[in-house]
Amino acid sequence: DGGITQSPKYLFRKEGQNVTLSCEQNLNHDAMYWYRQDPGQGLRLIYYSQIVNDFQKGDIAEGYSVSREKKESFPLTVTSAQKNPTAFYLCASSISGGAYTEAFFGQGTRLTVV
Amino acid sequence: AQKVTQAQTEISVVEKEDVTLDCVYETRDTTYYLFWYKQPPSGELVFLIRRNSFDEQNEISGRYSWNFQKSTSSFNFTITASQVVDSAVYFCALSANNAGNMLTFGGGTRLMVKP
Numbered sequence: 001d002g003g004i005t006q007s008p009k010y011l012f013r014k015e016g017q018n019v020t021l022s023c024e025q026n027l028n029h030d031a032m033y034w035y036r037q038d039p040g041q042g043l044r045l046i047y048y049s050q051i052v053n054d055f056q057k058g059d060i061a062e063g064y065s066v067s068r069e070k071k072e073s074f075p076l077t078v079t080s081a082q083k084n085p086t087a088f089y090l091c092a093s094s095i096s097g098g099a100y101t102e103a104f105f106g107q108g109t110r111l112t113v114v
Numbered sequence: 115a116q117k118v119t120q121a122q123t124e125i126s127v128v129e130k131e132d133v134t135l136d137c138v139y140e141t142r143d144t145t146y147y148l149f150w151y152k153q154p155p156s157g158e159l160v161f162l163i164r165r166n167s168f169d170e171q172n173e174i175s176g177r178y179s180w181n182f183q184k185s186t187s188s189f190n191f192t193i194t195a196s197q198v199v200d201s202a203v204y205f206c207a208l209s210a211n212n213a214g215n216m217l218t219f220g221g222g223t224r225l226m227v228k229p
Contacts, residue, residue: 004158033217040123042205042219043159058216090159099215100147102164108157 003027006091006106012114013078013085021076021109023091029104031097032074036060037088037108046089049074050097078111086113116141118208120220127196128228135191135223137206143167146210148182148189149217153203165189196227 004025013019025032031050035043045058049068063082068074074093078085088110092103117140127133139148146167151159163173165182173180177194193200206220 040221042118042120042221043217044219045216048216088157090157092159097215099145099209099211100164100166102149102161103159103217104161105151105159 004091004093004104004106006089006109008109009107011109011111013111015113016080018077018079019111021078021089021091021111023074023076023106024072025074025091025093025104026072027093027095027104028071029093029095030071031094031101032068033092033094033103034058034064034066034074034076035090035092037090043090046076048097085111087111116143116146116208116210116218118206118218118220120204120206120223122223123221124224124226126226126228129198130195132192132194133196133225133227135193135204135206135225137189137191137220139187139189139206139208141208141210143210146208149207149209150180150189150191151205151207153205153222155202159205162191193225196225198227198229201225201227 007022033048034046047066049055065077090108091106094101094103119138148165150162153159179192181190203222203224205222207217209217
């Protein structure tokens, strides 16, 4: 099945720890994105990548880091510098980074800091 | 800067009622794209429709219809004869070439359809 796979579905982190969220796609899409969703709010862009080995900060990049070493993979690390990391994280991809292209989303990872 | 506003945070209807979800957008670009996504309880966003700024024709797909009006900067979504399976959060989004091609999302409208 073609699609986007995020893992794990639920993640618990202790304060002060870094944690990495996985995102893999087999759609052969060039562009990939990470969004954060807080209860009752829309999606906010954390980072995006339009090509391998290149990525750009979105609106709320502070406290997060990414890498794009392979076309299929775009992992997100939530660092200890992120003050309020508890949220629902969604990964997406699109065939290109053009404004006209629709994004395809994974099922999300719910991160809780305990 | 671009902005999308979905003023209705939550709507509750009874099955078979028609319901309209409002979306108002702001952009300085003349070429832009508007989208609607559905987020069911499982979490992933599902793409429903895309319109470009030069195409104001209304669109109908089964029980779904969309009304795009540039004069009022609105892109409203109507579900006819709603069903329980329509219960979800619906997001309107905007992207434009001159805004880095990134999607700007509205805050979402939670639709609850009761049997």
